Amino acid sequence: xxxxxxxxxxxxxxxxxxxxxxxxxEGRTPIVEFRNxxxxxxxxxxxxxxxxxxxxxxxxxxxxxxxxxxxxxLRMLAGFETPSSGEILLDGKNILPVPPxxxxxxxxxxxxxxxxxxxVRDNIxxxxxxxxxxxxxxxxxxxxxxxxxxxxxxxxxxxxxxxxGQRQRVALARALAKNPKLLLLDEPLGALDAKLREAxxxxxxxxxxxxxxxxxxxTHDQEEAMTVSTRIGVMNLGxxxxxxxxxxxxxxxxxxxxxxxxxxxxxxxxxxxxxAKGKHxxxxxLFAANGIETTFSARCPDQLEAxxxxxxxxxxxxxxxxxxxxxxxxxxxxxxxxxxxxxxNLSTYHVRLANxxxxxxxxxxxxxxxxxxxxxxxxxxxxxxxxAGLLLAx
Amino acid sequence: xxxxxxxxxxxxxPYLWLLFFFxxxxxxxxxxxxxxxxxxxxxxVPTFSLSEGWSGIQNFFSGLxxxxxxxxxxDRLYINSYLSSxxxxxxxxxxxxxxxxxxxxxxxxAPESWRPRLLxxxxxxxxxxxxxxxxxxxxxxxxxxxxxQFLLWLGVINDPLIIMNTNTAVYIGIVYSxxxxxxxxxYSTLDKMDDSLLEAAIDLGCSKISAxxxxxxxxxxxxxxxxCFLVFIPAVGEFVIPDLLGGSxxxxxxxxxxxxxxxxxxxxxxxxxxxxxxxxxxxxxxxxQRMLEREQEGSK
Ligand SMILES: Nc1ncnc2c1ncn2[C@@H]1O[C@H](COP(=O)(O)OP(=O)(O)OP(=O)(O)O)[C@@H](O)[C@H]1O
Ligand SMILES: [Mg+2]
Numbered sequence: 294x295x296x297x298x299x300x301x302x303x304x305x306x307x308x309x310x311x312x313x314x315x316x317x318x319e320g321r322t323p324i325v326e327f328r329n330x331x332x333x334x335x336x337x338x339x340x341x342x343x344x345x346x347x348x349x350x351x352x353x354x355x356x357x358x359x360x361x362x363x364x365x366x367l368r369m370l371a372g373f374e375t376p377s378s379g380e381i382l383l384d385g386k387n388i389l390p391v392p393p394x395x396x397x398x399x400x401x402x403x404x405x406x407x408x409x410x411x412x413v414r415d416n417i418x419x420x421x422x423x424x425x426x427x428x429x430x431x432x433x434x435x436x437x438x439x440x441x442x443x444x445x446x447x448x449x450x451x452x453x454x455x456x457x458g459q460r461q462r463v464a465l466a467r468a469l470a471k472n473p474k475l476l477l478l479d480e481p482l483g484a485l486d487a488k489l490r491e492a493x494x495x496x497x498x499x500x501x502x503x504x505x506x507x508x509x510x511x512t513h514d515q516e517e518a519m520t521v522s523t524r525i526g527v528m529n530l531g532x533x534x535x536x537x538x539x540x541x542x543x544x545x546x547x548x549x550x551x552x553x554x555x556x557x558x559x560x561x562x563x564x565x566x567x568x569a570k571g572k573h574x575x576x577x578x579l580f581a582a583n584g585i586e587t588t589f590s591a592r593c594p595d596q597l598e599a600x601x602x603x604x605x606x607x608x609x610x611x612x613x614x615x616x617x618x619x620x621x622x623x624x625x626x627x628x629x630x631x632x633x634x635x636x637x638n639l640s641t642y643h644v645r646l647a648n649x650x651x652x653x654x655x656x657x658x659x660x661x662x663x664x665x666x667x668x669x670x671x672x673x674x675x676x677x678x679x680x681a682g683l684l685l686a687x
Numbered sequence: 688x689x690x691x692x693x694x695x696x697x698x699x700x701p702y703l704w705l706l707f708f709f710x711x712x713x714x715x716x717x718x719x720x721x722x723x724x725x726x727x728x729x730x731x732v733p734t735f736s737l738s739e740g741w742s743g744i745q746n747f748f749s750g751l752x753x754x755x756x757x758x759x760x761x762d763r764l765y766i767n768s769y770l771s772s773x774x775x776x777x778x779x780x781x782x783x784x785x786x787x788x789x790x791x792x793x794x795x796x797a798p799e800s801w802r803p804r805l806l807x808x809x810x811x812x813x814x815x816x817x818x819x820x821x822x823x824x825x826x827x828x829x830x831x832x833x834x835x836q837f838l839l840w841l842g843v844i845n846d847p848l849i850i851m852n853t854n855t856a857v858y859i860g861i862v863y864s865x866x867x868x869x870x871x872x873x874y875s876t877l878d879k880m881d882d883s884l885l886e887a888a889i890d891l892g893c894s895k896i897s898a899x900x901x902x903x904x905x906x907x908x909x910x911x912x913x914x915c916f917l918v919f920i921p922a923v924g925e926f927v928i929p930d931l932l933g934g935s936x937x938x939x940x941x942x943x944x945x946x947x948x949x950x951x952x953x954x955x956x957x958x959x960x961x962x963x964x965x966x967x968x969x970x971x972x973x974x975x976q977r978m979l980e981r982e983q984e985g986s987k
Pocket of ligand 1: 334337339357358359360361362363364365366513
């Protein structure tokens with residue numbers, strides 16, 4: 294509970310995603326900037342013209358399906374891969390000529406890459422010793438790191454004598470020991486089970502807050518990205534499809550891919566009919582879905598012209614389901630219940646529309662299942678507000 | 688047959704094997720080493736026979752003594768042979784390591800698809816007889832051999848090098864013959880190593896060279912040690928290589944042993960030489976054994 298509240302609090306603090314636009318306006322220097330970075334492996338383009346700014350103190354998540362180039366992007370930042378073209382700036386300075394061992398960037402590897410022949414303490418001290426610090430300073434810093442990840446009692450263990458979660462903490466401590474400007478984490482929680490994973494996510498957030506280091510985390514788990522990060526960059530096929538806060542990505546996806554990748558979404562194909570009218574309909578457009586008589590009023594940030602083909606995206610939890618027609622609702626459509634998926638606290642109704650498309654509507658189960666009034670094959674009405682739907686051209 | 692029985696049989700098989708093929712011959716050799724020479728067939732007394740009953744057995748045991756072992760201490764030849772064998776084995780093990788490690792390392796750095804072929808090349812020499820391969824080296828190393836012809840043709844040297852019948856030839860022979868025993872264990876430890884360890888070391892501030900010394904070499908140590916023992920132990924008792932390639936001044940215990948057996952026909956002294964050699968090698972063999980055990984525990 295405690296830890297949860299801390300992440301919520303953090304989202305209102307200064308180093309939140311929302312401040313990134315402010316930083317941009319103020320002309321601050323981003324800690325990391327990718328400028329038109331391209332990476333090709335032979336004929337294959339793994340990273341395709343990526344431009345991206347990350348601000349000091351951010352917890353930035355790179356999210357995307359497998360093979361979309363997340364690791365490649367991170368490895369270019371660490372210096373293990375060289376971009377085919379483009380620039381990477383760290384604190385405003387081009388770091389491409391700097392070899393990986395001289396970059397003020399540390400990486401936590403997916404496999405942890407702990408040195409099997411060294412104890413936990415020596416693993417953590419490894420980077421410090423390379424820096425030519427005095428013995429006392431190395432010892433003090435190592436102790437500090439052991440404390441930070443609560444591994445003081447395991448200092449003498451070898452990596453193979455520890456559990457996955459413990460190894461993960463040592464790997465984190467080792468990567469943080471040199472006090473890098475930037476910490477890169479490549480799927481750091483991939484090897485942990487669901488429970489430990491959740492606990493570790495909060496721990497990561499706490500440590501990041503405590504140190505104020507900029508973290509860039511790679512993950513293909515959208516829930517993880519939403520939980521830990523201040524901003525998310527969604528990648529697909531080597532390009533960055535959208536960069537925004539977790540809420541921004543969820544509420545205002547810029548494309549069908551992003552809408553579909555983050556959470557569950559209903560997509561209906563159709564075209565723009567014209568401007569919508571109504572009290573809450575500022576900037577809304579009227580949308581006609583293919584094969585359905587009714588039109589819907591939905592937000593349209595792309596300002597599409599009438600007649601353009603586009604998609605209506607609505608999240609299942611924003612659709613209300615009822616047996617009677619609601620006279621006041623703006624967006625309303627009827628259908629037949631095809632299926633009901635019951636997951637304890639939630640029920641998802643799969644409703645078939647007149648055009649054959651199935652729409653998902655999610656309801657919180659306030660009553661027990663037996664008393665549910667809607668069942669299979671019922672004729673139902675689905676409705677959603679003017680603010681719930683989003684029209685996407687891509 | 689119940690489970691306990693089956694297990695007992697399974698365990699018994701290797702023990703019986705050891706008993707028949709190691710312990711029994713060892714006891715026979717040990718017995719001969721405690722006997723005296725005789726001009727007879729076999730060329731030593733006493734011989735064991737049960738036909739004379741109890742007194743025969745008593746006579747047999749009273750005929751055994753440690754004379755031959757005392758003799759080994761008396762004659763500098765034997766001590767010198769042992770020392771020189773150990774030294775030659777040590778030097779050649781070191782040289783094999785120097786050649787073998789880069790070879791194994793290079794193999795693990797080669798493209799994945801090449802590796803089976805490279806491994807094949809390492810094992811390929813085993814397809815022909817060891818003796819023939821050592822003979823072939825005579826053709827290469829002798830004064831008018833291939834090596835000298837080649838170097839003369841290159842103009843690197845003006846007079847042919849004298850390599851044949853020297854310790855150098857023995858070193859070359861041992862390094863060549865035992866190289867696979869060094870390369871294979873090192874290759875297998877290096878191959879198991881995760882490349883991200885090196886990247887992690889570099890990420891933490893190591894240069895490539897220091898990452899090699901701090902990560903690659905320590906992690907390859909078990910393989911290096913295994914390779915060294917696999918070369919050192921048989922090299923100490925090597926006979927064929929010093930006999931064919933070494934000169935008259937090349938002193939190795941294998942040759943001394945051969946001379947005692949076949950030139951002097953002094954089986955008891957030869958057996959004593961063999962027993963002492965075994966005792967000398969027990970120490971490194973035990974260390975090797977312990978290391979393997981530790982390694983197995985570690986990997987669990
Ligand atoms: N060294 C390489 N040589 C050739 N192709 C490569 C190399 N490294 C990566 N790729 C290719 O580049 C693409 C992006 O790889 P990358 O490892 O960045 O994906 P990822 O987004 O991290 O995926 P995952 O979530 O599965 O880790 C993949 O299609 C991969 O096959
Ligand atoms: Mg990856």
